[in-house]
Amino acid sequence: MLLSSGLDLYRFLRILSFLDSLEVKELLRPPTDSIHKDSEEHSDHWAKRRKLFKESKQRSSAGGSSITSIITEESDTMNSEDTRSVDMSMRDIEDRGFYTETFHSVSWIYHGDEVNQNDSPHCLTSCTRPAAIRERTVKISKGMGEYPWGFRIQFSKPGHLVDMVSADIQAEEAGLQVGDYVLAVNGTDVTSVPHSEAADLARQGPDILTLTIGSDIGRTPNTPRPACRGYLHKRTQSSLLKGWRKRWFVLRHDCCLYYYRNKRDEGKSGALSATSLEGAVVEADTSLGKPFVFRYCPVSGNRVYYLCATSNQEMKRWLEAMGRAVHPITQNHVWMDVTRHNSNLPPLAVKNPECLGLLHQLDRTKDSWVQHYCVLKDGCLYFYASIRSTCAIGGIYLHGFTVRDQPVGSRRSAIELRPPSEEFKVFYLCAENANENKRWVSAIKSSIGKWLPLHQAIQDYMCRPPEETRM
Numbered sequence: 476m477l478l479s480s481g482l483d484l485y486r487f488l489r490i491l492s493f494l495d496s497l498e499v500k501e502l503l504r505p506p507t508d509s510i511h512k513d514s515e516e517h518s519d520h521w522a523k524r525r526k527l528f529k530e531s532k533q534r535s536s537a538g539g540s541s542i543t544s545i546i547t548e549e550s551d552t553m554n555s556e557d558t559r560s561v562d563m564s565m566r567d568i569e570d571r572g573f574y575t576e577t578f579h580s581v582s583w584i585y586h587g588d589e590v591n592q593n594d595s596p597h598c599l600t601s602c603t604r605p606a607a608i609r610e611r612t613v614k615i616s617k618g619m620g621e622y623p624w625g626f627r628i629q630f631s632k633p634g635h636l637v638d639m640v641s642a643d644i645q646a647e648e649a650g651l652q653v654g655d656y657v658l659a660v661n662g663t664d665v666t667s668v669p670h671s672e673a674a675d676l677a678r679q680g681p682d683i684l685t686l687t688i689g690s691d692i693g694r695t696p697n698t699p700r701p702a703c704r705g706y707l708h709k710r711t712q713s714s715l716l717k718g719w720r721k722r723w724f725v726l727r728h729d730c731c732l733y734y735y736r737n738k739r740d741e742g743k744s745g746a747l748s749a750t751s752l753e754g755a756v757v758e759a760d761t762s763l764g765k766p767f768v769f770r771y772c773p774v775s776g777n778r779v780y781y782l783c784a785t786s787n788q789e790m791k792r793w794l795e796a797m798g799r800a801v802h803p804i805t806q807n808h809v810w811m812d813v814t815r816h817n818s819n820l821p822p823l824a825v826k827n828p829e830c831l832g833l834l835h836q837l838d839r840t841k842d843s844w845v846q847h848y849c850v851l852k853d854g855c856l857y858f859y860a861s862i863r864s865t866c867a868i869g870g871i872y873l874h875g876f877t878v879r880d881q882p883v884g885s886r887r888s889a890i891e892l893r894p895p896s897e898e899f900k901v902f903y904l905c906a907e908n909a910n911e912n913k914r915w916v917s918a919i920k921s922s923i924g925k926w927l928p929l930h931q932a933i934q935d936y937m938c939r940p941p942e943e944t945r946m
Contacts, residue, residue: 572858572869573814576899579700579728582929583874585693585810585853606691608633609853610658610826611812612819615649617682624677624684626651630670634658634689650812651686654694659687687816690809692853696929697808700728703796704741704898705789709734710763710781719783722747726793730800732771742900743840751775752800759794769794814855818867822850822859829853830918832911834890837883837903844905851915854922871902874926878919880912888912890919 585607617623625646627639634656640646657673658666661680665673677684703726708719722734725741730753733746754774760781761768767784784790817825830851835844836858847858847868854874857867871892881891881903888909892902906912927935 573818573872574870574900574902575811575872576702576728577875577894578697578811578872580702580875580896580899581699582696583926584696584929584932586925586927586932587693607693607853608656608689609692609810609813611688611690611809611816613649613651613686613688613812615651615684615686616645617684618645628657628670628673631656632666634666635670635673650806650809651688652690652809654691656689657686658689661685690813692810692813694809697810700799700803701796702727702898703793705793706738706785707734707793708783710783712778724782724793726752726796726800730803732797732800750780752797753803755797755801757794757797757801759790771797810853813853814870814872817850817852817855818857818870821865822848822857822862822867825850825852825857827852829922830915832915833907834915835905837889837905849904851918851922854926856919873919873923875928876919876923878916878923880909880916890915892919 587607615624618625622641625641626637628635629638630636637651637653637655637657640651640653658664660673660676662685663676665676703724705724706721707724709722709724710719711717722736723738723741725733725735725746727733731749731751733741733749735741735744735746750771750773752771752773755771757771758769760770763781765783767787767790768781769784769790770779770781772779782793784793822831828850831849833846834849835846837843838845847860848862848864850857850859850867855870855872857870859867873892875895876892877895879891879893881889883889883891883903883905886905888905890904890906890912892904894901904915906915
């Protein structure tokens with residue numbers, strides 16, 4: 476073993492003294508096969524431990540967690556690369572900074588552009604209603620055979636109507652649905668061109684067919700992907716210490732399991748670990764002789780994680796939620812595709828916005844207000860760096876939020892966006908003056924009101940008076 480300086484030797488002896496007091500000194504003995512490793516690897520190995528020890532001393536003197544907890548937790552995280560790896564394709568539009576938790580928590584149905592309390596959503600009535608057509612982008616990879624795209628269109632208005640989509644073909648996987656309208660093919664508008672010309676544009680184009688599609692966002696409700704949150708005990712697997720540490724776990728609708736030191740860290744700091752559960756093995760475990768223990772083994776990596784709940788009911792709740800994440804719903808609701816399409820447009824290119832202008836958003840981590848140019852459309856608030864931006868940098872799905880004018884700090888008038896449950900985030904916005912705040916509050920209330928939870932829509936439909944017609 477090589478130590479680079481007297482200071483390194485001093486730190487090393489401090490580590491040995493500390494571990495000796497915990498009666499785990501023998502755990503530091505290197506395995507026999509490590510003797511043949513080069514001195515550089517040994518130096519890096521002990522440098523990491525010296526750094527952990529120094530950080531643990533600082534945290535302990537500041538009144539933080541115990542030294543043993545910090546060393547165990549950080550060593551556990553450091554020794555496992557797969558805990559940091561997340562399948563980023565799972566994160567969907569969240570990668571762009573969109574907060575979508577409330578949308579995925581329950582089923583929502585679009586009530587309509589012209590909201591009338593006596594009307595029912597499109598999917599709950601046989602009456603003919605104006606469709607809420609919104610644009611989205613669909614990309615289809617070319618397949619084999621006589622019909623390589625796997626769908627059929629016929630001329631209609633406002634575009635070419637999709638009247639057939641083959642099962643298990645690229646078009647279905649890309650999210651194309653019967654009833655959609657093809658508005659543009661590879662960037663060329665086809666709303667007023669003959670059917671044959673639109674078909675030729677697709678056939679003569681590249682192997683990736685890019686379609687601008689018009690879809691009715693009120694046709695069907697979304698399928699909920701509720702999150703699961705709570706404290707669990709996690710079994711540490713470091714080379715130093717083994718034990719159970721209480722941590723705050725969050726399973727989000729992106730099918731990734733996150734954990735934090737405690738509940739208050741969620742939303743304020745990064746997670747200690749994030750692991751994708753898609754395809755993972757999740758099951759109860761009795762091998763450790765401890766009740767309410769379950770384990771999961773991700774597809775990436777060969778590590779097995781052990782978690783312990785406080786009751787059998789709590790364990791079943793987590794197993795059920797994690798089981799849904801193992802086999803996730805891969806098809807997004809069309810409205811998510813619509814918001815993704817809009818987020819790739821400049822702010823002034825979003826069609827028929829309900830409100831737009833400058834807003835300041837409160838950043839609680841820095842206790843400061845950040846200015847955005849904002850666009851409100853169909854219950855989604857898009858954030859842009861400026862009016863000249865080419866795409867949105869984030870946004871909020873406003874489903875279930877309540878909005879009101881509320882003083883915040885030194886600001887007498889601000890916009891509070893409060894979610895339907897305490898597990899979701901509260902947002903604070905502020906316009907240039909009180910009148911602008913009132914304008915935004917009114918517009919946001921109206922935009923949120925276009926969406927109803929499916930259970931409420933069904934209840935309202937069942938309780939409505941019977942229709943009568945005089946002859």
